[in-house]
Amino acid sequence: MKRLDQVLDIGPKYGERFERNGIRTLTDLARSHDLPDLSLRTEIPAELVQQWHTLAVQKIKAARYRHAIGALIAAVVVAALGFEFRTFFRSPDIASQGDALYDQGRYEEALARYNKAIELNPNSGIAYGGRGSALRMLGRYPEALAALNKAIELNPRFVGAYNERGAVYSGLEKYKQAVADHDKVIELDPGNKYAYGLKGSALQMLKDYPAALAALNKAIALSPQYVWAYNERASVYSDEKKYEKAISDYNKALELDPTYKFAYGKAFDLRKLKRYEEALDALNQAIVIDPQWSWPYEERGSLRHDVLFQYEAAYQDLKKVSELNDSSDAGDKLDREANLAEAALTAGRFPEAYELATKVLLESQNAAARIFGASQRCAVRLIAISALLLQQDTAQAKLRLEEFIQYYKSVAPGLERRWDYAGTQHFIAGWSMDGSSKRVILDLIKLLQAQSQVKIERIEKLVATL
Numbered sequence: 001m002k003r004l005d006q007v008l009d010i011g012p013k014y015g016e017r018f019e020r021n022g023i024r025t026l027t028d029l030a031r032s033h034d035l036p037d038l039s040l041r042t043e044i045p046a047e048l049v050q051q052w053h054t055l056a057v058q059k060i061k062a063a064r065y066r067h068a069i070g071a072l073i074a075a076v077v078v079a080a081l082g083f084e085f086r087t088f089f090r091s092p093d094i095a096s097q098g099d100a101l102y103d104q105g106r107y108e109e110a111l112a113r114y115n116k117a118i119e120l121n122p123n124s125g126i127a128y129g130g131r132g133s134a135l136r137m138l139g140r141y142p143e144a145l146a147a148l149n150k151a152i153e154l155n156p157r158f159v160g161a162y163n164e165r166g167a168v169y170s171g172l173e174k175y176k177q178a179v180a181d182h183d184k185v186i187e188l189d190p191g192n193k194y195a196y197g198l199k200g201s202a203l204q205m206l207k208d209y210p211a212a213l214a215a216l217n218k219a220i221a222l223s224p225q226y227v228w229a230y231n232e233r234a235s236v237y238s239d240e241k242k243y244e245k246a247i248s249d250y251n252k253a254l255e256l257d258p259t260y261k262f263a264y265g266k267a268f269d270l271r272k273l274k275r276y277e278e279a280l281d282a283l284n285q286a287i288v289i290d291p292q293w294s295w296p297y298e299e300r301g302s303l304r305h306d307v308l309f310q311y312e313a314a315y316q317d318l319k320k321v322s323e324l325n326d327s328s329d330a331g332d333k334l335d336r337e338a339n340l341a342e343a344a345l346t347a348g349r350f351p352e353a354y355e356l357a358t359k360v361l362l363e364s365q366n367a368a369a370r371i372f373g374a375s376q377r378c379a380v381r382l383i384a385i386s387a388l389l390l391q392q393d394t395a396q397a398k399l400r401l402e403e404f405i406q407y408y409k410s411v412a413p414g415l416e417r418r419w420d421y422a423g424t425q426h427f428i429a430g431w432s433m434d435g436s437s438k439r440v441i442l443d444l445i446k447l448l449q450a451q452s453q454v455k456i457e458r459i460e461k462l463v464a465t466l
Contacts, residue, residue: 045125132168136167139328163194169181170201182198200233203215209239216229216233220233261293287300305423361380374416378448382421390431397466419448439462
């Protein structure tokens with residue numbers, strides 16, 4: 001007999017899952033009675049298994065009719081099923097087309113197919129689930145949440161929809177709701193490794209590290225080849241400052257899949273352990289795997305600037321981050337521009353550093369403090385002042401210093417130090433320049449690092465010496 005994926009439009013992915021579980025033909029599927037168990041074994045949503053099972057039965061019945069009384073009667077029987085019946089079964093076919101597009105990362109096109117499936121069958125939980133997944137990947141979380149709520153309303157046992165909705169809640173930073181949804185999956189399907197993995201990730205964001213580790217340990221126990229779970233467990237260990245354990249898990253992920261770029265996040269932990277050359281090597285490998293991914297350039301630039309004092313190389317890395325422009329987050333963009341301004345300063349590109357710092361200050365005027373905080377604003381002011389002094393524009397530098405002093409006094413009581421000045425401090429200390437200007441910049445850095453011997457009053461007195 002013909003293979004299942006040759007007579008039902010289920011796509012090669014689902015066809016392969018059925019075949020691995022002994023379901024190769026229409027007859028095999030039609031004779032399957034424990035459909036929930038089949039859904040669990042194949043990891044195919046229960047609603048889709050049910051629909052294809054029903055379709056398999058109907059196709060076999062239609063074939064028997066054709067054999068018994070001829071094609072004419074069979075055609076009448078099929079026509080008698082009516083438009084709604086045919087539409088009902090066209091919907092999952094279209095939804096599976098959406099799945100194929102989704103797997104290719106073509107989320108807008110996948111969304112269009114899911115929307116078409118919903119148009120054909122407004123009661124298709126599968127289509128709503130697919131729509132929610134695509135919307136999540138497009139970052140449209142409120143719409144994704146609405147679609148997944150509808151999927152669950154239509155099928156309260158839709159495991160995949162609960163997992164997806166949990167991921168959406170995490171995207172919305174509603175981690176307790178995310179954990180609740182993943183727990184619901186575990187209740188319905190105790191062997192669902194994805195639920196344990198996603199739950200562990202949400203618990204990490206709640207800083208409940210023991211519970212996060214327990215969930216991720218379970219995910220790995222269920223699937224020892226689960227690369228993502230090793231990566232997430234490594235991240236939890238890193239948050240706990242257990243860097244050796246984190247590196248071990250990252251290495252396990254890479255052993256299973258050397259192209260899994262996210263595991264090169266071990267560079268962060270290697271840096272914490274002062275294993276700088278290994279950290280650089282990890283970042284270099286991440287860039288080879290995905291030259292369009294900004295994170296390794298950003299991390300490599302930071303390492304080169306603040307630790308290795310390779311200023312021109314750091315500038316080139318951070319310039320690349322700016323060129324890639326792959327973040328839609330307003331806070332990320334401001335941080336990246338501020339980092340580039342500092343790198344331009346230490347690379348000796350003083351006019352560019354001043355221009356970038358001024359641009360960031362202007363763009364940050366309307367930004368919320370949580371997006372671009374006082375620590376960053378102080379750092380960017382320091383960069384602008386330093387660039388002016390290094391260009392010997394003392395008059396303009398004094399004006400900027402007066403602005404800095406007023407701003408610093410307004411934020412000093414609650415100022416959190418979140419900027420690493422090591423690279424700039426090392427650069428200024430070694431740069432040949434006017435003694436008064438150098439003293440002002442270095443004392444500003446000490447002030448912002450909260451070194452007790454420097455007070456704002458001392459800065460005010462130093463301004464007069466310029």
